[in-house]
Amino acid sequence: MIEIAASILTADFAAIGEAVKRLEDVGADMLHIDVMDGCFVPPITFGAQLVEAIKKRTRLRLDVHLLIVNPEKHVDDFINAGADILTVHAEASADLKMLLRRIRGAGIRAAASVNPPTPVDALIGALGEMDMALVMSVNPGWGGQRYLPEATKKIKTLRSEAVRLGIPLDIEVDGGINVETIKIAAGAGANIIVVGSALFNAPDMRSAVRRLKEAAN
Ligand code: DX5
Numbered sequence: 682m683i684e685i686a687a688s689i690l691t692a693d694f695a696a697i698g699e700a701v702k703r704l705e706d707v708g709a710d711m712l713h714i715d716v717m718d719g720c721f722v723p724p725i726t727f728g729a730q731l732v733e734a735i736k737k738r739t740r741l742r743l744d745v746h747l748l749i750v751n752p753e754k755h756v757d758d759f760i761n762a763g764a765d766i767l768t769v770h771a772e773a774s775a776d777l778k779m780l781l782r783r784i785r786g787a788g789i790r791a792a793a794s795v796n797p798p799t800p801v802d803a804l805i806g807a808l809g810e811m812d813m814a815l816v817m818s819v820n821p822g823w824g825g826q827r828y829l830p831e832a833t834k835k836i837k838t839l840r841s842e843a844v845r846l847g848i849p850l851d852i853e854v855d856g857g858i859n860v861e862t863i864k865i866a867a868g869a870g871a872n873i874i875v876v877g878s879a880l881f882n883a884p885d886m887r888s889a890v891r892r893l894k895e896a897a898n
């Protein structure tokens with residue numbers, strides 16, 4: 682069963698609370714929160730304080746995507762803020778396996794991600810330490826970009842490797858998802874789908890969620 686992780690990156694930042702309530706009402710399965718530090722990616726977005734504030738206002742799980750350098754220094758803040766899933770980038774982690782063990786050790790789901798230029802091998806070696814692998818299907822930093830087809834092969838490789846190893850791995854795809862590209866990503870083996878602009882730019886967000894799920898299943 683496909684789950685929709687609704688990204689708040691294209692929401693009105695001055696009305697995040699309303700956006701969170703709306704996403705819950707229209708049937709999103711979890712909230713995707715892009716934490717950007719202005720170093721790993723050019724924009725600066727949210728910190729642990731916003732994650733903590735959102736946690737108090739929603740029943741949705743918080744899928745926190747750390748697009749930051751030195752994640753080792755910051756994971757505890759996001760764990761304490763109430764993240765349910767915490768994703769770090771392989772490109773930014775000094776010791777990815779150790780960091781994933783630390784996140785899991787805190788009792789929450791651990792995930793690792795790679796950007797489009799990074800080979801999927803960077804995740805394969807650490808599959809045993811993660812609950813989810815996140816495949817970036819856009820170059821990170823902004824919502825509203827086009828899905829990069831090279832992500833599809835990475836999803837297929839991860840899914841077949843997880844099956845071969847008998848690992849119940851969630852595979853999340855992030856960037857450029859709409860009713861067309863969700864079919865491609867879900868068909869390749871992704872089961873958690875990040876959607877941002879395709880929800881916030883939709884005339885009717887509830888039917889957008891329904892149509893995306895119908896297209897994926
Ligand atoms: C981009 C972020 C994505 C983004 C997706 O760096 O990681 O989560 O919000 O937005 P859309 O669905 O608009 O591509």
Ligand code: ZN
Pocket residue numbers: 688713714715746855875
């Ligand atoms: Zn993201």
